[in-house]
Amino acid sequence: MTREPRAVALKGVRKRFGDVTAVADVDLEIRPGELMVLVGPSGCGKSTLLRLIAGLEERDAGEVWIGDRCVDEVAPGGRDVAMVFQSYALYPHMTVAENLGFGLRVRGAGTAATEARVSEVAGVLGLRGLLSRRPGQLSGGQQQRVALGRAMVRDPGVFLFDEPLSNLDAALRLQTRDEIAALHRRLGTTMIFVTHDQVEALSLGQRVAVMDRGRVQQVGTPHEVYRRPANLFVAGFVGSPPMNRLPLVRDREERLAGGPFVFPGPFPHREATLGVRPEDLALAVVAPPGPDPNPEFTATALRVESLGSEQRVHLDGPGEAAWVARAPSALYVTAGDRVSVSVAWERTHLFGADGGRIGAAPRPVRGSRP
Amino acid sequence: MRGEGAARVIPLVAAGAAAAAGVVILAVAADAPSRARERATRAEARAAASLYELPGVAEADVLSLLDGRARIVAPEAGGSGPGAHAYRAGALEPAAWIAVEPRDEGGRWPWAASVLALFGALCMAAWAAGRRRSPPPPRFPAAPAFLCAATFALVAVAAQQWAHGELGAMSSSRLAGALRAAEAAGAAGADFETAARAAGLPWASSAALGEPDRIWTMPREVGEAIAADPRLRSAARYTVAAGGATYHGGAVALRRGPGARAETPDDTLHLVFLGYEETASPTVALTAAALGSALVVSLVLFLLPLAARPRALSGTLAAWGFLTPAAALLLLFTFGPLLFSLWISLHDWRLVDPAHPFAGLANYRALLSDGAWWSAVRNTGVFTLHVPLAMAVALSLALLTRESRRAVRWARLALFLPSITSVVAIAVVWKWLLNDGYGLANRALGAIGLGPVAWLSSPDAALVSLMVIGVWMVVGYQMVVFQAGLAAIPRVWYDAARVDGAGPWQRFRHITLPGLRHTLFFVLVTSVIGSFQVFGLVYVMTEGGPLGATDVAVYHIYREAWEFLRFGNAAAMSWILFGVVFAATWLHFRLLERRGAHA
Numbered sequence: 001m002t003r004e005p006r007a008v009a010l011k012g013v014r015k016r017f018g019d020v021t022a023v024a025d026v027d028l029e030i031r032p033g034e035l036m037v038l039v040g041p042s043g044c045g046k047s048t049l050l051r052l053i054a055g056l057e058e059r060d061a062g063e064v065w066i067g068d069r070c071v072d073e074v075a076p077g078g079r080d081v082a083m084v085f086q087s088y089a090l091y092p093h094m095t096v097a098e099n100l101g102f103g104l105r106v107r108g109a110g111t112a113a114t115e116a117r118v119s120e121v122a123g124v125l126g127l128r129g130l131l132s133r134r135p136g137q138l139s140g141g142q143q144q145r146v147a148l149g150r151a152m153v154r155d156p157g158v159f160l161f162d163e164p165l166s167n168l169d170a171a172l173r174l175q176t177r178d179e180i181a182a183l184h185r186r187l188g189t190t191m192i193f194v195t196h197d198q199v200e201a202l203s204l205g206q207r208v209a210v211m212d213r214g215r216v217q218q219v220g221t222p223h224e225v226y227r228r229p230a231n232l233f234v235a236g237f238v239g240s241p242p243m244n245r246l247p248l249v250r251d252r253e254e255r256l257a258g259g260p261f262v263f264p265g266p267f268p269h270r271e272a273t274l275g276v277r278p279e280d281l282a283l284a285v286v287a288p289p290g291p292d293p294n295p296e297f298t299a300t301a302l303r304v305e306s307l308g309s310e311q312r313v314h315l316d317g318p319g320e321a322a323w324v325a326r327a328p329s330a331l332y333v334t335a336g337d338r339v340s341v342s343v344a345w346e347r348t349h350l351f352g353a354d355g356g357r358i359g360a361a362p363r364p365v366r367g368s369r370p
Numbered sequence: 371m372r373g374e375g376a377a378r379v380i381p382l383v384a385a386g387a388a389a390a391a392g393v394v395i396l397a398v399a400a401d402a403p404s405r406a407r408e409r410a411t412r413a414e415a416r417a418a419a420s421l422y423e424l425p426g427v428a429e430a431d432v433l434s435l436l437d438g439r440a441r442i443v444a445p446e447a448g449g450s451g452p453g454a455h456a457y458r459a460g461a462l463e464p465a466a467w468i469a470v471e472p473r474d475e476g477g478r479w480p481w482a483a484s485v486l487a488l489f490g491a492l493c494m495a496a497w498a499a500g501r502r503r504s505p506p507p508p509r510f511p512a513a514p515a516f517l518c519a520a521t522f523a524l525v526a527v528a529a530q531q532w533a534h535g536e537l538g539a540m541s542s543s544r545l546a547g548a549l550r551a552a553e554a555a556g557a558a559g560a561d562f563e564t565a566a567r568a569a570g571l572p573w574a575s576s577a578a579l580g581e582p583d584r585i586w587t588m589p590r591e592v593g594e595a596i597a598a599d600p601r602l603r604s605a606a607r608y609t610v611a612a613g614g615a616t617y618h619g620g621a622v623a624l625r626r627g628p629g630a631r632a633e634t635p636d637d638t639l640h641l642v643f644l645g646y647e648e649t650a651s652p653t654v655a656l657t658a659a660a661l662g663s664a665l666v667v668s669l670v671l672f673l674l675p676l677a678a679r680p681r682a683l684s685g686t687l688a689a690w691g692f693l694t695p696a697a698a699l700l701l702l703f704t705f706g707p708l709l710f711s712l713w714i715s716l717h718d719w720r721l722v723d724p725a726h727p728f729a730g731l732a733n734y735r736a737l738l739s740d741g742a743w744w745s746a747v748r749n750t751g752v753f754t755l756h757v758p759l760a761m762a763v764a765l766s767l768a769l770l771t772r773e774s775r776r777a778v779r780w781a782r783l784a785l786f787l788p789s790i791t792s793v794v795a796i797a798v799v800w801k802w803l804l805n806d807g808y809g810l811a812n813r814a815l816g817a818i819g820l821g822p823v824a825w826l827s828s829p830d831a832a833l834v835s836l837m838v839i840g841v842w843m844v845v846g847y848q849m850v851v852f853q854a855g856l857a858a859i860p861r862v863w864y865d866a867a868r869v870d871g872a873g874p875w876q877r878f879r880h881i882t883l884p885g886l887r888h889t890l891f892f893v894l895v896t897s898v899i900g901s902f903q904v905f906g907l908v909y910v911m912t913e914g915g916p917l918g919a920t921d922v923a924v925y926h927i928y929r930e931a932w933e934f935l936r937f938g939n940a941a942a943m944s945w946i947l948f949g950v951v952f953a954a955t956w957l958h959f960r961l962l963e964r965r966g967a968h969a
Contacts, residue, residue: 051865054865055868055869056865056868056869075868075871076865076868076869076871077868077869077870077871077872077873078871081869085862085865085866087860087862089860089862089863089865089866090866091863091867091880091881091884092884093884093887094880102867102872102880103869103870103871106867106870106871106872106873106876106880150866150870154870154871
């Protein structure tokens, strides 16, 4: 019964609400059968983009392609997409069965066919016992399943998810996330999933599109987005705690300097930003008498958060910046301790003045004590 | 500890209060017969004394008339002899007193009512004892209060039945005594008037009964009723229902002198007596006693457990203190008039007649066959058909103005104006617009070559014209309510339906209508109720005409009361209308509750 998955292509799509540009000239290609996650802070345009794909919003410019046809003049019902909404949008006056079958009924499917399909989907989602209830009599998780089932019933070419997990509690959210991933593996349908939660995005998506201010900042696999962020926004948005930063300025000898570090030039940029993930810092408690074998810099631990499996150590350096380091829980460090910090330079990032990534930072010529 | 003590006391107090309440009711019931007995005894003493005035009546005759209950008391005793009642007998020399003891009959105790009252008291005690273990609920004990009121109402009904029987028996024995007195007087050669005075009752001769103009001393209606029924005239004793009351009557054939028998109808003296059961009916007092005692009992039950918790008690008293002014206003100006109109509807109440005899359900029964009333009801029903029409128009307008805020604002302003304008002003303007001769409507029709329409002066068109104006008046209000209802339907349902492939009609059918069902229902019920009560429009524009074509229920009631001054009928009509509106409202709330539980 499952159909050929559809590709979705956005070509220069633009949408404005009054003076606000919600989606600015977005080009994005979603491959057939792919689970693509659109992620970004609230107001970045990701939901608008999804609604443009569904046809619930009129685009101002550009084209939306689903499969091999341009659907710009096609009504939402004709686009071969199904959508799961954040609030589930179940019809409160219909039973679960009626909710599930609504999409088939309004398309003129016969009663027998509708019932058979509803029963099949209800079986897959474990909703058989709830078919005669109304949405008001269901728990949040059950409502979520019904919303999912309503999308599945029509067997669409593309599934659209608009933050479907944000109304669930933490445990149920994890469980449902796994179920959606499993569903994707089983159905093999193209899915576009919108979320503001970067952890959800990284764990669920085959590819992730990070959006900000109506533009796609980077598209890539979760690993690419995390390890090779295209710009400062992506670097800051993806990862928790966010990437540590240090502003660098070019000195007279064409070297970049900031805090205790001086990087050998020549550099074409006047200014740059050094980015280091908290896990790429290694800490050692400074023993009072002896010098550290390879100290990049030393700093004072301002605060230590213990998360059980690891610790987050808030440092008062380097320079003006306050960095956070992840340390193994075995390291004995308390607030006020002097710590020496070494940096895994091959995994650091240098961002140019425009925020774009230049590459990994070279090993600095010297690291001085602040 | 104190709570337990109070809990132990509650059943006792409850039983005591209930028993006291029962005693109050029985005392009220017993009071009427005892007062009637007193009056009967006085009347017998008076009759005996006046018999002494007649020559030829022996003292023994008089005393035997009173079955040995009478004694001659010496003058110096001054009427304070052994009997309960005494009357000065002027014919005895020196002036003596006749002391009469009350009759024994009519002294049975109302056992049935007593048993009921006892049962009620036991029930109250059992209820109070049963809730000893659980903490007292903070609410007013509505269910026990209702049970209590029901029990006491039963007690009151039983006591009323008893009192009615007693009073009836006393009325007939009073009449029997009077007839014997009249007979004794006649035997002594007295004429009709003298004999009747000795009997102490209104009277008429047989001849006078047939000619209403000659009935002077008897209530005319009673006399006519006796004259109209030959069976009554031949009976020695009878009861007559006349003028809304029960009279006990009897005939005495007077002998003119020793041995002379009455030969002609002229010789029969008819005496009538307005029965005690009608004049001393304790219905109102009993009802008040039952309700009052129920209130007292439930108040005691409510306050007693609280007495063990002084803070709760003071809080409760303070709350009731704050409630009292509003409750008193409500009772005085809402429930009071309501009950008074119910009272009126049960009486033959005309403004021109000071007497308001009890009519029972006669007013209601009369309405069943009152063609004009049913015509008014039918007109009201037809007029109400404008409600669905108005709702369709209002819903369409609300849907049309849905997308644009500016349109919403202008439509609201324009269409809501009729709802906030005085009905009289609207009616006057419309009356002018629809005038046959100079009205704008007919002039506009004339301008395009169409003949004038008798908008308000033709029986066929008048009600339809009023309905059109009715639509115009309510459409704005309904539209605003629908707009609010539409705004409350989440947009995301429409989004989901669009993705599901539903077209505009399917979205209206499956999303808008179900989403608006509470609003639609609310508007329907309130508009129908409002339509049942239409008055101002009819009063100003058509005055129910032409030919009663626009005579609606409220206008009909108004005319019945203030033009024909038949308040009883009007009150009965009002209560029928009230019943209909009440049923509609009750249904409304019931369905709302049920739907609210599902939403």
